[in-house]
Amino acid sequence: xxxxxxxxxxxxxxxxxxxxxxxxxxxxxxxxxxxxxxxxxxxxxxxxxxxxxxxxxxxxxxxxxxxxxxxxxxxxxxxxxxxxxxxxxxxxxxxxxxxxxxxxxxxxxxxxxxxxxxxxxxxxxxxxxxxxxxxxxxxxxxxxxxxxxxxxxxxxxxxxxxxxxxxxxxxxxxxxxxxxxxxxxxxxxxxxxxxxxxxxxxxxxxxxxxxxxxxxxxxxxxxxxxxxxxxxxxxxxxxxxxxxxxxxxxxxxxxxxxxxxxxxxxxxxxxxxxxxxxxxxxxxxxxxxxxxxxxxxxxxxxxxxxxxxxxxxxxxxxxxxxxxxxxxxxxxxxxxxxxxxxxxxxxxxxxxxxxxxxxxxxxxxxxxxxxxxxxxxxxxxxxxxxxxxxxxxxxxxxxxxxxxxxxxxxxxxxxxxxxxxxxxxxxxxxxxxxxxxxxxxxxxxxxxxxxxxxxxxx
Numbered sequence: 001x002x003x004x005x006x007x008x009x010x011x012x013x014x015x016x017x018x019x020x021x022x023x024x025x026x027x028x029x030x031x032x033x034x035x036x037x038x039x040x041x042x043x044x045x046x047x048x049x050x051x052x053x054x055x056x057x058x059x060x061x062x063x064x065x066x067x068x069x070x071x072x073x074x075x076x077x078x079x080x081x082x083x084x085x086x087x088x089x090x091x092x093x094x095x096x097x098x099x100x101x102x103x104x105x106x107x108x109x110x111x112x113x114x115x116x117x118x119x120x121x122x123x124x125x126x127x128x129x130x131x132x133x134x135x136x137x138x139x140x141x142x143x144x145x146x147x148x149x150x151x152x153x154x155x156x157x158x159x160x161x162x163x164x165x166x167x168x169x170x171x172x173x174x175x176x177x178x179x180x181x182x183x184x185x186x187x188x189x190x191x192x193x194x195x196x197x198x199x200x201x202x203x204x205x206x207x208x209x210x211x212x213x214x215x216x217x218x219x220x221x222x223x224x225x226x227x228x229x230x231x232x233x234x235x236x237x238x239x240x241x242x243x244x245x246x247x248x249x250x251x252x253x254x255x256x257x258x259x260x261x262x263x264x265x266x267x268x269x270x271x272x273x274x275x276x277x278x279x280x281x282x283x284x285x286x287x288x289x290x291x292x293x294x295x296x297x298x299x300x301x302x303x304x305x306x307x308x309x310x311x312x313x314x315x316x317x318x319x320x321x322x323x324x325x326x327x328x329x330x331x332x333x334x335x336x337x338x339x340x341x342x343x344x345x346x347x348x349x350x351x352x353x354x355x356x357x358x359x360x361x362x363x364x365x366x367x368x369x370x371x372x373x374x375x376x377x378x379x380x381x382x383x384x385x386x387x388x389x390x391x392x393x394x395x396x397x398x399x400x401x402x403x404x405x406x407x408x409x410x411x412x413x414x415x416x417x418x419x420x421x422x423x424x425x426x427x428x429x430x431x432x433x434x435x436x437x438x439x440x441x442x443x444x445x446x447x448x449x450x451x452x453x454x455x456x457x458x
Contacts, residue, residue: 091137
């Protein structure tokens with residue numbers, strides 16, 4: 001991998017973010033520990049010095065110079081920890097009281113805090129001090145021996161620094177592990193995508209079995225690939241069905257035209273042959289129009305025509321139209337429709353879908369049979385039912401009945417293209433509803449449920 005590709009790697013970016021966050025968290029923790037320990041020691045020392053200064057200031061006010069000298073000597077005597085530092089000097093910087101030999105030369109101003117090496121009792125040490133100017137040219141130095149605390153602070157600082165170094169190493173190692181896991185997980189997806197791109201549609205993303213986010217992503221991808229596979233199978237099936245179903249009428253039309261060309265001896269015979277061929281070609285055109293209409297519906301381009309409507313007049317028109325057709329075939333069409341049937345959607349599509357269901361029911365009903373058209377407004381939306389007494393559809397075939405060009409055994413001898421239920425299914429899905437096919441014992445009961453806008457998620 002080139003440097004450019006390395007810096008473009010998402011795995012590297014995630015690893016760097018992980019390392020930076022870990023290092024920043026460790027640094028923040030180290031600073032807090034340092035502040036809570038070494039900083040606390042410094043604050044305690046400064047508080048003790050201020051308290052001393054307050055007490056000595058009161059003694060200076062009450063007893064003057066002699067009282068201050070006595071108080072300093074008493075405090076040095078009573079200092080059990082032997083860490084108190086006092087030095088009182090006169091106007092000429094001569095030592096008057098205290099446990100330091102002389103005034104430190106590095107202290108020039110009163111007020112600031114100083115941390116400096118000192119010598120007391122013949123030994124060198126480290127002190128944290130603060131000086132105060134007294135009336136009459138006197139100067140007072142108050143402090144604490146912080147040699148042990150300084151060693152502890154140094155030890156703590158070194159430990160925290162080493163801890164940061166160790167955390168940095170762990171962050172780097174962790175970043176490499178994260179990058180490796182990220183790359184291995186994506187390598188699985190990438191390999192599957194590459195195989196699919198190469199034409200192997202049997203490959204699927206492997207699941208780790210942990211049920212984590214990557215497994216969820218893999219499941220979504222696999223479901224998408226399964227759907228793509230089903231769609232491609234559907235395309236192949238539709239292509240094969242078109243070739244099979246259209247070959248017969250095209251061949252028949254061609255044969256009739258050739259026969260008329262060779263044997264028609266009168267204009268009437270020629271006209272009859274042309275009319276029969278035209279009817280065959282019209283059937284082919286109708287198939288393509290149905291396919292285009294289904295594609296248009298599935299694309300959702302008809303949603304712009306959705307509006308609130310009263311479906312009762314639409315269904316009454318269907319019942320009136322197919323009532324005459326059913327009567328010619330010796331079938332009774334019984335419609336049970338309310339006076340008002342509020343709904344929502346494309347009225348023309350809903351009417352065409354119901355017409356397809358009624359047409360199928362009349363077509364497959366035996367003489368003397370009954371086709372029922374029922375509709376009702378439910379709390380979930382519009383429910384339209386068409387039931388017949390025909391041969392029905394076997395339970396194993398109902399899942400395929402809405403596929404394009406699918407024709408069951410009972411429909412082989414009847415005219416049609418196998419697109420009627422596919423169109424009804426497309427209309428139902430466009431409206432956010434569904435088409436259910438059930439056994440009517442005997443016959444088939446088709447139920448189309450169309451929700452209203454208020455029940456789209458119900």
